[in-house]
Amino acid sequence: MAYKILILGASYGSLLGTKLLMAGHDVTLVCRQATADLINAEGTDVRIKLRGEDTHRSILSGDQPGKLDAVAPENVDIANYDMVALAMAEPQYGTADIRALMRRIAEARLPCLSIMNMPPLPYLHRIPGLDASKLDAAYTAPDVWAGFDPDVVTLCSPDPQAFRLPDEKANVLFVGLPTNFKAAAFADEAHNEILRTLEADIADVRLDGHDVPVKLRVYASLFVPFAKWSMLLTGNYRCIEAEGVRPIREAVHSDLALSESIYAHVDEIVRKLGADPEDGVPFAKYSAAAEGLLKPSSVARAIDSGAENIERVDLLVKLISDQVGLSDARIDAVSKTVDGRIAENRQASG
Numbered sequence: 001m002a003y004k005i006l007i008l009g010a011s012y013g014s015l016l017g018t019k020l021l022m023a024g025h026d027v028t029l030v031c032r033q034a035t036a037d038l039i040n041a042e043g044t045d046v047r048i049k050l051r052g053e054d055t056h057r058s059i060l061s062g063d064q065p066g067k068l069d070a071v072a073p074e075n076v077d078i079a080n081y082d083m084v085a086l087a088m089a090e091p092q093y094g095t096a097d098i099r100a101l102m103r104r105i106a107e108a109r110l111p112c113l114s115i116m117n118m119p120p121l122p123y124l125h126r127i128p129g130l131d132a133s134k135l136d137a138a139y140t141a142p143d144v145w146a147g148f149d150p151d152v153v154t155l156c157s158p159d160p161q162a163f164r165l166p167d168e169k170a171n172v173l174f175v176g177l178p179t180n181f182k183a184a185a186f187a188d189e190a191h192n193e194i195l196r197t198l199e200a201d202i203a204d205v206r207l208d209g210h211d212v213p214v215k216l217r218v219y220a221s222l223f224v225p226f227a228k229w230s231m232l233l234t235g236n237y238r239c240i241e242a243e244g245v246r247p248i249r250e251a252v253h254s255d256l257a258l259s260e261s262i263y264a265h266v267d268e269i270v271r272k273l274g275a276d277p278e279d280g281v282p283f284a285k286y287s288a289a290a291e292g293l294l295k296p297s298s299v300a301r302a303i304d305s306g307a308e309n310i311e312r313v314d315l316l317v318k319l320i321s322d323q324v325g326l327s328d329a330r331i332d333a334v335s336k337t338v339d340g341r342i343a344e345n346r347q348a349s350g
Helices: 013-022 033-042 090-094 096-108 189-203 224-239 248-253 256-273 283-290 298-304 313-323 329-349
Strands: 004-008 026-030 045-048 057-060 068-071 083-086 112-114 153-158 161-163 172-177 181-184 216-219
Touching (some): 013 083, 013 189, 090 096, 153 224, 181 224, 224 329, 298 329
Parallel strands (some): 004 026, 181 216
Antiparallel strands (some): 153 181, 161 172
């Protein structure tokens, strides 16, 4: 059967949305009214490279069996949807219109699949032995999550790298690294039935007879999505320097031994929470992928553009490391640098 999926965030969310459209499911993207008008008029264009091909293909929403539309947050009719995907950066959930929509989603108990780097607080309440009530400081708007039942929230590691092109319209997304979305299962099997149907339908998609990268994979382990933390602390947040930013490749490969030690320590933190070693990604695989990441991370670019709030996975990992007795000066140094740059931005804004 075709499901109706509401996706908050039309930029990164259009990648998952396009895969769902190709699989025959209907998608609504939640975004600013101007972007919604553009998408409703022209659709979306997700550019992705198929295996064995040298150039990216444009996958147009209008060519797919599923139907796409876009709406502003205040115009969403919650009753129309089977599942919600959360694809905005964490600070965006604190805005008044998104906050109101999130309240309605929580009240409706719609299953929520997060593809944020920052795990929703309700998901962290599903981790045995972790005191999620002590992690609010890592969130811009922790109260947004207060009405959510943890059983209806799950987390998907947003491993694919994708970004908007500066010389293109806001409905175009370029996929630089077409890896898979890795989702933990819901607590409720009725919700898992939806998730596994989406997984199977996306896996079956072909384009001109070719397999299409970026699958949705569902895992029983709650910890598989946390494998992204070691990548973020080793690469993405270390793009942020006291003055300026640097590409992910440079952050990782300028001192490979240090990078590997940070990566291993974050993996140790996740294992202390309960993860098995096989839940993670080997450093060698990550460092090889980082060779092709020639731009600064999105959080680094945001900081360098004057952002006063960004997703703070670095701070979340620091707070968790302190809680589980694995505090580390290397992680503290990363967070201290980010703190300093944010403080400078806030001071500059007056």
